[in-house]
Amino acid sequence: MRYTIIPVTAYQQNCTLLVCEQTNIAALVDPGGDIDVLLKEVKKQGVELESILVTHGHLDHVGGVAELAEKLSLPIIGPHIEDDFWIAALSEQCRMFGFPESAGFTPQRWLNDGDTVNVGNEVLQVIHCPGHTPGHVVFFSETQRLALVGDVLFKGSIGRTDFPKGNYETLIDSIQLKLWPLGEDVKFIPGHGPMSTFDAEMRSNPYVGAYR
Template sequence: MRYQIIPVTAYQQNCTLLVCERSRKAALVDPGGDLELLLAAVAQHDAELESILVTHGHLDHVGGVAALAEKLSLPISGPHQDDDFWIQLLPEQCRMFGFPPTKIFKPDRWLRDGDSVQVGLNTLQVLHCPGHTPGHVVFYDSDARLAIVGDVLFKGSIGRTDFPRGDHQALLDSIRLKLWPLGDDVKFIPGHGPMSTFGAERKSNPYVGDHYR
């Protein structure tokens, strides 16, 4: 699996382009906006975009979902249905944060813990990791040892839980009980900022590191 991280919008949210190297099929994870930039990246990889994957319903991660799905007739997978209220609030989110208007969308498939999604011939496991939002999911490629974690975990930090229906303890449990068991060597792409590994965060992250309990 090939991947490219593409920061988008004024929030520089990480949209991830995943490309199956065997089939050239591709997916975009959390296309928050700047669609021309995203489609140019797909073209540079000579790939065929086949789906949209969504980790959670916050505007900076889903602002381009409806337009992209409509433009290319792409199916949308994710997040967990507990984030539907955030998707229904998209017009209000746009007004509040000064983003261009975006349409409410309904995923073709709500995701649950234990589900899987396909990107070409590659299979990604789905982990429901609530806390930042109640319906947040993580996508994990066991072959590539790569996780796309959205706003659950960052290099040196964790996701905010002061938004509606955020839950700090649930977030800590999601990280320690769902992510750490995947292995210290797993690389992760966060929703913002640089990549890291679970092992590095267990050693040094002041919120969820093993020595900071």
């Protein structure tokens, strides 16, 4: 599986194009906006876009979901149903933060902890990691040792917990009890900023470091 990180929106949110190299089937994870930019990359790589995967319901991660799904008749997969209230309030989010109007949506499939999602022949494990939002999920490829963590964890930082239904202690538990056990060698794509590894964050992240 290969991946391409495509920053979108004024928030430079990391949308990720995941491609199964055996089948050429692809998925977009968190298409928050700039649909033309995303579709240009899909066309450039010559892949078959099959689905949209969503980590959580904040507008910079889901602002382009409804438009993209309608334009290409794509199924929307994720997040956990606990983020339904965020998606239902998407228009309000857009007005509050000065984003272009985006329609809400209902995923074809809500996700739960322990589910799996396929991208071609690649299998992603679903890990429910609340704290930043109550319905936040992480997608993990065991074979690639790659996690797409949305806004749970960043290089040198963690997600905010001051939004409605956010919780700091829950977020720390999600990271230390659900992500760290996946292995120190796991590299991760955060919702914003550069990639890192769990090992690097265990050692130096001031919020969740000094774990070992």
